[in-house]
Each structure stands twice: as C-alpha cells, then as structure tokens.
Amino acid sequence: MTSGIDLQVSFIKTLTDMGLPQGAAKALWIPLPMTLMVIGAVVGVLVTVWLERKVSAAAQQRIGPEYAGPLGVLQPVADGVKLVFKEDMVPAKADLWLFTLGPILVVVPVILSFLIIPFGQNMVVTDLNVGIFIWISLASIAPIGLLMAGYASNNKYSLLGGLRAAAQSISYEIPLAFAVLAIAMMSNSLSTIDIVEQQAGYGILGWNVWRQPVGFLIFWIAALAECERLPFDLPEAEEELVAGYQTEYAGMRFALFYLGSYINLVLSSLIFAVLYLGGWEFPIPLSQFSDWLGVSQDTSWLQVLTASLGIIMTILKAYFLVFIAVLLRWTVPRVRIDQLLNLGWKFLLPVALVNLLLTAALKLAFPFAFGG
Amino acid sequence: MNLAEGVQYVSFIILAVMMLGAALGVVLLKEIVYSAFLLGGVFISISGLYLLLNADFVAAAQVLIYVGAVNVLILFAIMLVNKQEVFKPVRNLWLRRGIAAAVSVGLFALLSTMVLATPWELDTTVTDEYSVVQIGKHFFSDYLLAFELASVLLLMAMVGAIILARRDFVPDVTEGEQDATPALTLPERQREAAALGGNTSENS
Amino acid sequence: MELQLEFFLLLAAALFCIGIYGLVTSRNAVRVLMSVELLLNAVNLNLMGFSNFLDPQEIKGQVFTIFVITVAAAEAAVGLAIILAIYRNRDTIDMEQFNLLKW
Numbered sequence: 001m002t003s004g005i006d007l008q009v010s011f012i013k014t015l016t017d018m019g020l021p022q023g024a025a026k027a028l029w030i031p032l033p034m035t036l037m038v039i040g041a042v043v044g045v046l047v048t049v050w051l052e053r054k055v056s057a058a059a060q061q062r063i064g065p066e067y068a069g070p071l072g073v074l075q076p077v078a079d080g081v082k083l084v085f086k087e088d089m090v091p092a093k094a095d096l097w098l099f100t101l102g103p104i105l106v107v108v109p110v111i112l113s114f115l116i117i118p119f120g121q122n123m124v125v126t127d128l129n130v131g132i133f134i135w136i137s138l139a140s141i142a143p144i145g146l147l148m149a150g151y152a153s154n155n156k157y158s159l160l161g162g163l164r165a166a167a168q169s170i171s172y173e174i175p176l177a178f179a180v181l182a183i184a185m186m187s188n189s190l191s192t193i194d195i196v197e198q199q200a201g202y203g204i205l206g207w208n209v210w211r212q213p214v215g216f217l218i219f220w221i222a223a224l225a226e227c228e229r230l231p232f233d234l235p236e237a238e239e240e241l242v243a244g245y246q247t248e249y250a251g252m253r254f255a256l257f258y259l260g261s262y263i264n265l266v267l268s269s270l271i272f273a274v275l276y277l278g279g280w281e282f283p284i285p286l287s288q289f290s291d292w293l294g295v296s297q298d299t300s301w302l303q304v305l306t307a308s309l310g311i312i313m314t315i316l317k318a319y320f321l322v323f324i325a326v327l328l329r330w331t332v333p334r335v336r337i338d339q340l341l342n343l344g345w346k347f348l349l350p351v352a353l354v355n356l357l358l359t360a361a362l363k364l365a366f367p368f369a370f371g372g
Numbered sequence: 373m374n375l376a377e378g379v380q381y382v383s384f385i386i387l388a389v390m391m392l393g394a395a396l397g398v399v400l401l402k403e404i405v406y407s408a409f410l411l412g413g414v415f416i417s418i419s420g421l422y423l424l425l426n427a428d429f430v431a432a433a434q435v436l437i438y439v440g441a442v443n444v445l446i447l448f449a450i451m452l453v454n455k456q457e458v459f460k461p462v463r464n465l466w467l468r469r470g471i472a473a474a475v476s477v478g479l480f481a482l483l484s485t486m487v488l489a490t491p492w493e494l495d496t497t498v499t500d501e502y503s504v505v506q507i508g509k510h511f512f513s514d515y516l517l518a519f520e521l522a523s524v525l526l527l528m529a530m531v532g533a534i535i536l537a538r539r540d541f542v543p544d545v546t547e548g549e550q551d552a553t554p555a556l557t558l559p560e561r562q563r564e565a566a567a568l569g570g571n572t573s574e575n576s
Numbered sequence: 577m578e579l580q581l582e583f584f585l586l587l588a589a590a591l592f593c594i595g596i597y598g599l600v601t602s603r604n605a606v607r608v609l610m611s612v613e614l615l616l617n618a619v620n621l622n623l624m625g626f627s628n629f630l631d632p633q634e635i636k637g638q639v640f641t642i643f644v645i646t647v648a649a650a651e652a653a654v655g656l657a658i659i660l661a662i663y664r665n666r667d668t669i670d671m672e673q674f675n676l677l678k679w
Contacts, residue, residue: 023374023375023376027375130428133432140435144409144444144447166448170440377579380579388583392594398594399614404604411610414591425627430642433645437646437649438617438648445653446652449606453659459670468600472600472601475597475600476596477593480590483585484586488582492582503638506634507638510634510635510636511639515639522643522647526646528650529650530653532657533653536658
C-alpha cells in the first residue's frame with residue numbers, strides 16, 4: 001500500500017524551508033483542515049437540502065424548486081438567507097440562556113465529529129486511534145442539547161418533544177454502538193483509516209457490506225433514528241407535537257437545529273460509507289489499473305488522480321445514502337412512539353448482540369476472511 | 373516553554389476554571405435544572421483533562437457514559453419529579469451550612485498539604501503502545517474477575533432499577549397521598565397498572 | 577514548565593471538597609446524587625493523574641477509572657430509581673422528610 005500524497009507533511013516542509021520553526025509551521029497548519037471541514041459540512045448541507053427538495057418533488061410527481069439558479073440549486077442558499085434575516089424571537093417566559101445554548105450543543109458535537117472522517121489515505125483531520133468511538137461519544141452529547149431546548153422553551157409540546165428525542169437517541173445509540181463494535185472487531189482497530197484499509201484490496205468484494213449484512217441494516221436503521229429522519233421523526237411529529245422541541249424556535253436558532261439535523265444526516269452517511277462501503281476505495285482496486293497502464297504507483301499524477309478519485313468516491317457513496325434516506329422518507333410511514341421503543345430495545349438490541357457474537361465466532365473460525 | 377507546552381498549560385487552566393465553576397454551580401444554584409446542565413459541563417471539562425493526561429479512550433468513555441447516560445438520566449429524573457416544592461424551613465440551617473463549608477475547606481487544606489508535601493516518584497518513561505490495547509489486555513488478564521463481576525453488577529443494577537422505578541400493581545394509598553393528590557389521579561393509576569399487567573402476561 | 581501531577585491532584589481535591597459540601601448541605605435528593613457523581617469524578621481524576629505520572633507503562637489507573645465509571649453508571653440508575661420510588665410514596669424529594677427509618 002502506498003502512502004499517497006500527504007498534504008500536511010508537504011505544507012509543513014514548505015513553511016520550514018521558508019525559515020519558520022517546526023512548531024509554528026504545525027500551528028499554522030492546524031486551522032486549515034478544520035476550516036475546510038466546516039466549509040465542507042455547510043456545503044454538504046446545502047447540497048443535501050437541494051437533493052431532498054428535488055427528490056421529494058420527484059417522488060410526488062412535482063418539479064420542485066426551479067427558479068433560483070439552474071435547476072433550483074440556489075434554493076437552499078435562499079432558504080438560509082431567509083432564516084438569517086428572520087426576526088430573532090424568544091418567548092417571554094422562556095429561559096434565554098438555555099434557549100440559546102440548546103441548539104449550539106446540538107450542532108457543535110456533530111461538526112466536531114467531522115474530524116474523524118477520512119477522504120483518503122492522509123486526508124483526515126486527525127487520525128485518532130479511538131477514531132470511531134469519538135463519533136459515538138460525541139453523538140451522545142446531542143440529547144442534552146435537545147432536553148435543554150425542550151425545557152427552556154417553556155412549552156408542553158417542546159418538553160415532550162425534547163424528552164422523546166432524548167429517549168429515542170439514547171435507545172438507538174446502543175444498537176448503533178454494537179454494529180460499529182462488530183466492524184471494529186473485524187478491523188482490529190477503532191481508527192477510521194484502519195477500518196477502510198482493512199476493506200481494501202479486493203475492490204467492491206472486500207467491502208464490509210458483504211461481511212456484515214445484518215450489521216449494516218442495524219446501523220442504517222439506528223442512524224436514521226439518531227438523525228430523526230422520517231420513519232423515526234417522532235420528536236417533531238407535526239400531527240402530535242406541533243414541531244416538538246423546535247416549536248418555539250425561529251430565525252438563527254432554528255437554523256442551527258435545521259443545520260444540525262442535515263449535517264448529522266450527511267455525517268451518518270459518510271460514516272456508513274467508511275464503515276461498510278469501503279470509504280475512499282474505488283469498486284475496482286486501483287492498483288490493477290496502474291498495472292494495466294504499466295505505470296508505477298508512485299507517479300505523481302497517478303497519486304493526485306487517486307486522491308481526487310478517493311474524495312469523489314467517498315462523497316458519491318455518502319450522497320447515494322442520502323438519496324436512499326430521502327426515498328425512505330416518502331415510502332415508509334412513521335412509527336408510533338411505543339413501536340419505536342419496542343423496535344429499539346426488543347428487536348434491534350438482541351439482533352445486534354447476536355450479530356456481534358456471530359462476528360466473533362466467524363472471526364475465530366475463518367480468520368482470513370474476517371480479519372483474524 | 374515551547375508552543376505545545378504553552379497550549380497544554382492554557383487549556384489546563386481553562387478546563388480547571390470551567391470545571392470548578394460548574395461544580396460550584398451544581399452545588400450552590402437554587403434551580404435544580406441548571407445544576408443538572410452544569411453537571412454536564414463538569415463531566416465534559418473532566419474529559420478534556422483526561423485528554424491532557426494522554427488518555428483518549430477514557431476521555432471518550434467519560435463523555436459517552438457520564439454525559440450521554442448519567443446526565444441524561446438525571447435530567448429525566450428531574451423532569452419526572454420537577455414539582456415546584458418549597459422546602460419546610462429547618463432550624464439552624466445556616467449553622468449546618470457553615471459547619472459543612474468549614475469541614476470542606478479544612479479537608480481541602482489537609483489534602484493540599486498532603487499533595488504538596490509528598491515527594492512523588494515520577495516515572496517519565498514514554499510508551500508508544502495504544503492505551504486502548506493496554507486497557508484491553510488488563511481487562512482480559514489480571515482484571516478478568518473484576519471485569520466479569522462488573523457485567524453482573526450492571527445486569528443487577530438494570531433489573532433493580534426497572535423493578536424500583538416501575539409503578540406498583542396495587543396502588544397503596546397512604547394518608548398523605550389521599551389529600552395531596554386530586555381525585556382524578558388514582559383511577560388513572562389503576563388503569564395503567566391493569567394495562568401493564570395485561571402486557572406482561574401477554575409477553576410471558 | 578510542564579504540567580505537574582500536583583496540579584491535577586489539587587484540582588481533584590478541590591472538586592472532592594465541593595462534592596462533600598454539596599452532599600452534606602443539599603436538601604434536594606437529586607442534587608445529593610449529583611454531588612456523589614462529583615465525588616466519583618474527583619477520585620477518577622486522581623486515578624488518571626497517578627496513572628499518567630507514576631505508572632505510564634501499565635496504566636492501571638485508567639483500568640480502575642473505567643471500573644469506577646461502570647459502577648457510577650449502575651449507582652446512578654439505581655439511585656434515581658430509589659428517588660422516584662420515594663417521591664411516589666412520600667410526594668417530596670426533600671432529604672429532611674426522608675426520616676421513616678430515623679428512630
């Protein structure tokens with residue numbers, strides 16, 4: 001496996017060549033990928049919102065947004081501008097501090113989780129050796145923010161929505177963690193880079209979907225529930241709770257919730273792509289291509305090509321999953337709250353445990369295929 | 373002092389101030405809900421301190437379990453029992469508080485003298501093995517019994533909590549409850565108990 | 577100057593004392609439980625400090641911290657269930673009223 005291009009090393013080398021000390025060069029590098037990540041997350045949300053509007057329209061035989069820009073691609077930007085310029089309302093009896101802090105607590109952990117998403121061999125903000133575990137633990141902060149928002153609104157619907165959201169989120173966290181654990185067991189590592197590396201080599205056949213058919217279904221259901229996407233959008237079910245914990249929110253604070261939920265969807269899709277769909281790997285192993293072409297893998301243009309192909313593959317896989325999530329939204333009816341909790345605790349949890357046990361047994365029996 | 377150490381130093385100070393402030397808020401604030409949210413702040417700052425101590429796995433576990441489970445549980449409990457309740461005045465409350473504060477400050481003085489007086493045998497060797505791997509090795513070798521017992525403990529705690537928190541099937545009415553609760557509550561409880569009983573018999 | 581073990585120990589001691597004060601003076605039962613969590617966290621901080629500065633090879637302090645976290649989670653679940661049960665029976669969460677077993 002070649003190391004590919006390492007932007008960090010080359011950036012720091014350029015700066016030290018220009019006469020800066022090593023530490024200062026590193027300090028200058030650190031904010032760059034972070035800013036890039038935040039920008040990437042926001043652009044990802046804009047694309048997702050556009051996709052959601054267009055796919056929803058197609059599912060209902062409408063056209064969807066078409067005037068703002070070609071094919072309505074600027075519609076999400078217009079939405080965002082509208083939300084920014086709306087009056088910033090706080091209900092009279094609401095608790096101003098908690099009311100403001102709630103949405104922030106929902107958004108910040110989700111953006112932080114982007115730290116561990118790899119787009120290529122060296123294209124990750126930080127390669128932590130607890131990688132995917134960070135995502136699980138950061139995702140568990142969100143319920144606090146939801147409870148805070150629900151409580152601070154001083155509205156019965158909000159409080160009920162907040163409590164529901166928190167209950168749903170901690171219930172589905174457990175099957176989610178078990179599904180991830182099975183992957184970690186096969187990869188012998190929690191690092192997202194290692195997880196993708198372990199799937200490399202055989203193209204599409206090496207991806208974890210084939211080895212974890214149950215695990216990926218559990219993960220997808222639980223991830224949809226964590227994002228409060230439609231079959232599980234009980235916390236803001238409009239027929240029951242007006243808009244749940246978002247009822248009293250308007251303007252910028254509402255925009256944070258909106259942003260948070262879409263970033264979460266994109267993030268879950270990216271993580272799904274990394275865990276089960278081989279991350280940045282092309283369906284056909286790229287080393288074969290270079291063999292056919294007869295060029296060495298260390299050629300610079302090939303490395304640039306591989307890196308950009310990696311980024312494109314990761315994003316394509318993620319948006320394919322976003323597309324499936326939008327389709328599910330218009331094809332699956334919403335569950336009731338008791339059905340939701342029953343599904344989580346009485347079905348997904350036992351199945352996830354059995355899946356974990358089975359993975360362990362298979363790993364012992366066939367160490368070559370299940371990462372011995 | 374180089375850059376990395378400076379960053380460590382500054383983050384330590386920020387985290388320490390955050391943690392102590394939030395902890396004081398947990399103990400002193402009147403509104404219990406604020407206390408619960410500040411408790412989350414304490415947990416998160418402690419997790420940051422763990423990161424400064426080179427323990428990434430435990431830091432993540434701290435966030436996952438304390439913030440994601442314990443704090444949410446406490447918030448749920450508060451929302452379930454959150455009745456604006458004026459506590460009956462107790463005689464000599466200020467005296468109790470004073471004594472407690474004096475004892476706490478004295479304890480702190482004692483502990484800090486101990487900390488500063490003890491010559492610690494620092495071990496400055498650096499290991500490059502991942503902490504996750506080492507913790508796993510400990511769990512399945514020398515701490516195996518404790519590890520298995522912890523799983524039994526968790527099971528017992530789960531069963532115990534469910535049994536304790538579940539509503540009684542036969543609503544026992546104490547005298548205090550009869551005049552405190554409105555008349556509507558009792559039949560509703562009975563109906564719920566009946567429904568619960570029906571569910572369990574169906575499942576079993 | 578690098579970070580010293582003493583800083584962490586002093587911080588943990590301060591947190592422990594705050595927890596003790598809250599444990600003794602709180603009248604709300606939930607707040608008492610929160611103070612217990614503060615105490616456990618102070619102890620954990622101590623253990624982690626020792627683990628990093630005195631035993632970086634074996635990191636037994638981290639192992640112990642994980643056990644403490646486990647027990648704390650169990651304690652919180654059972655403790656809150658007990659508070660709920662008492663609240664249903666006595667209709668209050670004032671610690672001063674929990675005196676049925678007093679004499």
